[in-house]
Amino acid sequence: MSTEFCGTYILILHSHIPYVLHHDHLNEEWLYEATAETYIPLLNIMHRLIREGISPQITINISPVLAEQLISSYFVKGFQDYCDRKIRLSREDQKTFAAHNNSKMLKLATLWDKFYSKTLRLFLDRYQGNIIQAFRQLQDDGHIEIITCGATHGYLPALGEDTSINAQIKMAKASYERLFGRAPKGFWLPECGYRPAGQWVYPLTHRRNQPARYRPGIEQFLGENGILYSIIDQEQLRKSPSPQVNKIPWNTYCLPDHGMHTPMTLFVRDTNLSEQIWNFEIGYPGDGNYLEFHKKQWGSGNRYWRITDKKLDLAYKDIYVPETARELIIQHAGHYKWIIKKTLKSQFLKTAQAGLKVAAFDAELFGHWWFEGPAWLYQLLKWIHHDPEMRITTCSAYQAEHPSSAFIELPESSWGRGADSSTWINPAIEWVWERIYQAEKDMRDLANRFPGRKPPLLRRILRQCVRELLILQSSDWEFMITTNSTKDHGERRVVEHHEDFKRLVQLALSWEQNRKLDPQDLAFLKECEAREEIFADPDPDWYR
Structure with a gap:
């Protein structure tokens, strides 16, 4: 049986929460929930892999506004209070279910108690209350790559002043250097929003008759700030007007350098690989045995039900069975690895060259929206590590090995609906x-x-x-x-x-x-x- 190396998989997680501290307790809970359900579980599975001799080699964007919130003493205190409250409410649920002889719900309430107790203990003891330092250590040890983003996730194509675009990037770079001790190489474009160089008018109804003015492309601002690569969606690539380029998500591409800096490399997010996770209708997170996100226990906010059926009214959801979900995690991780390998091998057989597949997701999908996501990711990375025909690596590592020479042009575009700017303008x-x-x-x-x-x-x-x-x-x-x-x-x-x-x-x-x-x-x-x-x-x- 052939074990010839057929290609590389790159996984990019984009983590971002807007600035919510001091702006309404309910909205602060977005950050606390994401920390308990996504950021700490991701750290946990990466440490587990490392203990088993497996380096995760994933690329993670931590938006500057998120990173700044995670180092705030106000956040540290608020997160401790949040976990303490969830522990107390879980124990109140246990008393309620015990009084009603509801053994299944009692078991789940006990699991929530353990989940938040362990989360708080790890936050304070293993991670010393400093999530950012924990991610920094993983990068310093060579296990992950951390990239940056617009300072507050501003939609760069629509900003009216070049100085505003520059400030979003410069502030991001300064924050990154202060928190991670080095300069960033990669930059996640907020909403994957891109605008090329050219004439520009304000995208407002009453200003469209004003004279147009020339503006540099987004890549010029990135290049001037030392950024080497970014990520776009496959739909954006398809919109490229460059007829001489074979527009497939198996390659990296370059944007014109304008004679000012090193050409900007683009990694292309594969639509099919991403939809297998992202699309609730066809992806793994929509399986009926996984935890239902929307139905929550009154008072505690804990989730005790499984999806059951995507179209089923919340009132009729069945009780969650963790053992069944754990079995599915292994199956779905193995299936996803098979899909990656199948596409890489198909490309290899056609071209006799090892290929590339890139998947990019909001990090909060793993754990917050899809509770089983971090455990699934752990299994996936194990599957890939033990397969000699493929590998996972970071964007910078791949770029160093395979510099791109395929130049393309892109129109104004995003990863939003219609691959245009209409969601934000x-x-x-x-x-x-x-x-x-x-x-x-x-x-x-x-x-x-x-x-x-x-x-x-x-x-x-x-x-x-x-x-x-x-x-x-x-x-x-x-x-x-x-x-x-x-x-x-x-x-x-x-x-x-x-x-x-x-x-x-x-x-x-x-x-x-x-x-x-x-x-x-x-x-x-x-x-x-x-x-x-x-x-x-x-x-x-x-x-x-």
Whole structure:
């Protein structure tokens, strides 16, 4: 039986939660849930693999805004309180089920108690309350690669000022270097959003008659900041107008270098491999034996039911059986490895060259949305490690071995619906972009008004302006509003950050006149600094 090496698999996990700390307890729980159900379980399975002699070799993006939240002392305390509360509520469930002689539910409540107790113990003892340091150590030891993203996940193709794009990247790079002790090589484009060089007009109905202006492509900003590669979706590749290139997701590609830097390498996310996990209708996470995400116990919020049938009303879901789910995890991991190998081998037989397959997912799918996801990932990485015909490696390792020479052009595109920008730019959210564009202009004016070295108080004001603008630019707010998913929260955050930004601008102008702030304004500045406690060193001069 042949054991000839047929190709490489690259797994990229994109982890991101918008800035939620100090902004509503319910929304803070998004971060606590993702930490308990995704980030700590991912660390756990990677440490388990390493103990077994298997290096995970996955590529993980940790968005800067997520990383900054995970190192916050406010988060550390809040996460401990969250786990303590979940433990207490799980034990209350145990008492309730015991009183009703419901042995099946009692068993599951006990498992939730153990889950949160173990999670809290590992968080405090093994990881010392520092998730980011735990990921950094894995990278320092050569087991994973961590890449970065736009500072607050702003949708780069729609930002109105080149300085805003540059600031999103520079802030991301500065945060990465401070937290991970090196410069990032890879960059996850928020929403995989890309815009080529060319003439540009504001994508707003009443501004479309304004004169167009030339703007560099997104890759030029990345290249100027030392970024070597990024990731696009297969649908974006299909939209490429380059007829001379065989547009298949088996290769890496390069964007034009414009004579300014090393050409930007692109890894292409394979649609079929990704849908096998991502698509709830056809993918493994939709199997009826896995834990139902949407049905939760009143009071505790614990989940005690299995999917049963995707179309079944929540009222009729069956009780979850962990033993059955564990058996399925092994089967589904083996099947997925078989699919990867089958496609790699098919390509190898056609070309006599070892190929490449790339899958990329939101990290929160593994554990949060699909509770069994981390255990499935553990099995998959074991299957691949023990197969001599294939391997898994990181993006940088592959790029070093296989530099690309296939140049392509891309249109403005994303990994959203229709592979275009319509999820983040549409009539329903033009009011959002109006506020962003005005704030960008105001930030540019401030940066030019107060260049160079600044007195300490003015520097604090301008840095807080940068933080508010960066958070205002988060693509999450547009997504929430467009998809009507937590729409009220998205709208509220846009209004709040825009109003705070405007008041901070007035504080800067007031300082210019008086060289000080009155007590009320100083209290407001301190309040903003305490609430938006991310990014230690934003530079207002980025906007000049």
